[in-house]
Amino acid sequence: MKKFLAxxxxxxxxxxxxxxxxxxxxxxxxxSSNPKQNAINVSTTKxxxxxxxxxxxxxxxxxxxxxxxxxxxxxxxxISISKNVLIVKLKYKLSQLKTYYLIVPAKAVKDLEGNVxxxxxxxxxxxxxxxxxxxxxxxTATPKATPTPTLxxTATPMATPxxxxxxxxxxxxxxxxAATVSPTPAxxxxxxxxxxxxxxxxxxxxxxxxxxxxxxxxTTDPWKQSFIDDLINAKYSVLRFMxxxxxxxxxxxTWNQRVLKTANQYTSKGIAYEC
Amino acid sequence: xxxxxxxxxxxxYEANPTNNYWTQLATLxxxxxxxxxxxxxxxxxxxxxxxxxxxxxxxxxxxxxxxGFDKQAxxxxxxxxxxxAVRLFKVFQDAFVEQTQRIKTVISGQTGSxxxxxxxxxxxxxxxxxxxxxxxxxxxxxxxxxxAIATYVGGSNGSSATVRADWTASVNALIKNAQDVKNxxxxxxxxxxxLVAYEGGQGYSTNGDVFARNPQxxxxxxxxLQAINPYFQLTCHYTHTGKWASGGDWGAKDSTSQxxxxxxxxxxxxxxxxxx
Numbered sequence: 001m002k003k004f005l006a007x008x009x010x011x012x013x014x015x016x017x018x019x020x021x022x023x024x025x026x027x028x029x030x031x032s033s034n035p036k037q038n039a040i041n042v043s044t045t046k047x048x049x050x051x052x053x054x055x056x057x058x059x060x061x062x063x064x065x066x067x068x069x070x071x072x073x074x075x076x077x078x079i080s081i082s083k084n085v086l087i088v089k090l091k092y093k094l095s096q097l098k099t100y101y102l103i104v105p106a107k108a109v110k111d112l113e114g115n116v117x118x119x120x121x122x123x124x125x126x127x128x129x130x131x132x133x134x135x136x137x138x139x140t141a142t143p144k145a146t147p148t149p150t151l152x153x154t155a156t157p158m159a160t161p162x163x164x165x166x167x168x169x170x171x172x173x174x175x176x177x178a179a180t181v182s183p184t185p186a187x188x189x190x191x192x193x194x195x196x197x198x199x200x201x202x203x204x205x206x207x208x209x210x211x212x213x214x215x216x217x218x219t220t221d222p223w224k225q226s227f228i229d230d231l232i233n234a235k236y237s238v239l240r241f242m243x244x245x246x247x248x249x250x251x252x253x254t255w256n257q258r259v260l261k262t263a264n265q266y267t268s269k270g271i272a273y274e275c
Numbered sequence: 276x277x278x279x280x281x282x283x284x285x286x287x288y289e290a291n292p293t294n295n296y297w298t299q300l301a302t303l304x305x306x307x308x309x310x311x312x313x314x315x316x317x318x319x320x321x322x323x324x325x326x327x328x329x330x331x332x333x334x335x336x337x338x339x340x341x342x343g344f345d346k347q348a349x350x351x352x353x354x355x356x357x358x359x360a361v362r363l364f365k366v367f368q369d370a371f372v373e374q375t376q377r378i379k380t381v382i383s384g385q386t387g388s389x390x391x392x393x394x395x396x397x398x399x400x401x402x403x404x405x406x407x408x409x410x411x412x413x414x415x416x417x418x419x420x421x422x423a424i425a426t427y428v429g430g431s432n433g434s435s436a437t438v439r440a441d442w443t444a445s446v447n448a449l450i451k452n453a454q455d456v457k458n459x460x461x462x463x464x465x466x467x468x469x470l471v472a473y474e475g476g477q478g479y480s481t482n483g484d485v486f487a488r489n490p491q492x493x494x495x496x497x498x499x500l501q502a503i504n505p506y507f508q509l510t511c512h513y514t515h516t517g518k519w520a521s522g523g524d525w526g527a528k529d530s531t532s533q534x535x536x537x538x539x540x541x542x543x544x545x546x547x548x549x550x551x
Contacts (some may be wrong), residue, residue: 234544
C-alpha cells in the first residue's frame with residue numbers, strides 16, 4: 001500500500017511539473033512568408049501565405065487582415081488558416097508591376113493556448129509584369145485648319161437603333177461652323193469592339209441569357225454558359241447595359257426604385273446591376 | 276462595364292448631392308466589380324432623341340430651356356447633357372478616388388449632327404451657343420475622356436439589289452460624319468476627347484433579317500470595321516443577340532443558340548477582335 005501511495009505521489013508531481021514547465025506562454029511568430037519581404041516579380045494570381053512557428057487560429061483582429069495597394073485601397077481576398085499557415089486567396093488578378101502590402105495586424109491570430117500575435121506584420125511586394133516600351137512616334141505637325149463653306153447643322157441620325165425615333169428640327173447655328181482638319185487616324189492600335197445587349201423583354205427574352213429554373217433569392221450564377229462562352233470568344237472589350245437598365249424613358253429617380261438582385265429577373269423591368 | 280444612368284436620377288442628386296442614386300451606384304460598383312475592370316459612365320442614352328420611347332430627349336430639352344441654356348429645346352438639351360454628365364462623372368471619380376483611371380467618362384452626341392458636337396464642346400468650356408459664359412455648366416472644368424456617337428450603317432432595305440454598294444456609300448458617309456465630329460473637337464477647344472461609339476452595326480429598317488442571313492454580311496461588317504478603325508477607339512455593337520426580323524436584325528447573333536457558321540455578323544466581330 002505504501003508503495004502504491006508513493007507511486008501516485010510521484011506521478012502527481014511529474015504531472016504538475018509537466019503542466020507548469022510545458023505551459024506555452026509565447027506569442028506565435030512568423031517563420032516565413034510567400035512572397036518574401038520586398039519580393040519582386042510576384043505572381044498576380046497565386047495565393048499569398050504567412051507561415052507561423054506553431055498552429056494558429058483566428059484571433060480577435062483576424063477581420064482586419066488586408067491586402068492593400070500603394071494608395072491604401074483594399075483588394076478583395078478570401079483569408080483562411082490551415083494549421084500554422086495563413087492563406088490569402090486573391091479574388092481577382094492583381095495588377096501587373098504594382099506594389100502591394102499584406103497587413104497582418106497584432107492579435108490577428110492566436111495559438112491554441114490563446115497567445116495572440118504580439119506585433120503586426122506587413123509584407124511589401126511588387127507584382128510581375130512586362131514593361132511595354134513606348135513606340136517611337138514621329139511628331140506630327142498640328143493640323144492646319146482650313147475654313148469650309150457654311151456648315152448646316154443636321155439632326156438626322158445615320159440610322160437609329162430603335163424604331164419610331166424622330167428628332168426635333170434643328171435651329172440655325174449662330175456660331176461659325178467648324179474648320180476641317182486633315183484626316184486624323186487617331187487610333188494607332190486596332191479599334192476595340194464591345195457590345196450592347198438587347199432588352200430581355202424582346203425577341204427570345206431572358207432565355208438567351210439566363211438558365212431556367214433559377215432561384216433568384218439565392219443564386220450566385222444565373223448565366224447560361226453558352227451566352228458567357230459567346231462573350232468570351234468574341235473578346236468584347238466593353239459591355240454596355242443600356243437596354244438591360246431599361247434606360248430609355250426610365251422612370252427611376254431614386255436608389256430604392258432600382259431592380260434588386262433578388263427580384264425575378266425573368267420578369268423584372270431591367271436587370272439588376274449586381275447580376 | 277458601360278452604364279447608362281437613368282436621366283431622372285439627376286433630381287435625386289440635386290436634392291441631396293452627397294447621398295443619392297449616383298453615390299449609391301458608384302459605391303455598389305466599386306464594391307462589387309472586379310477591380311481590374313473599368314466603368315464607362317454615360318448620362319442616360321441618346322438624350323438628343325426626343326422620339327417615341329425616348330422621354331429623356333424631351334426631359335433634357337425642357338431642363339436646358341428652363342435653365343436658360345438656349346431657347347430651342349434641341350440645342351438646350353445638348354448643353355444640359357453636359358451639365359448633368361460632368362456632375363455624374365465627378366460623383367464616380369470621387370467614389371473611385373484612388374483609382375480614377377477606372378472611370379471612363381463619356382459625353383454622348385448624335386451621329387450626323389455636327390451642331391450637337393459643337394454645342395457640347397462649347398458647354399464643356401462653359402460657353403453657350405449665343406456666346407455667353409455660364410460657369411455653372413461645367414463648374415469643375417472637368418475634361419471627359421471620350422465622346423460617343425453611333426456607327427450605324429446600311430441603307431433602307433437589306434435585300435436591295437444594290438445592298439453592297441449602298442453599304443459602302445453608307446460607310447463613307449459615316450466616316451465623313453466622324454471626321455466632322457473630330458473637326459469640332461479641334462475647333463471648339465475639346466481636342467482631348469477621344470471618339471468612341473455607344474452603338475453601331477447595321478441599321479436596316481426593312482429586310483434586316485435578309486441582310487443578316489446573307490453570308491456577304493460578314494465581308495460588309497469587316498469593311499465597316501476597317502473603315503471606321505482610324506476614327507474610333509471603340510465601337511459597341513448593337514446588340515450581341517437579338518431576334519432577326521424584317522424591321523430590325525440588331526443582334527450579331529439571332530440567338531445564343533445560333534451556330535457560329537450562321538452568325539455572319541458575330542463571326543466578323545469575333546474575327547476582328549481576335550486580330551483576323
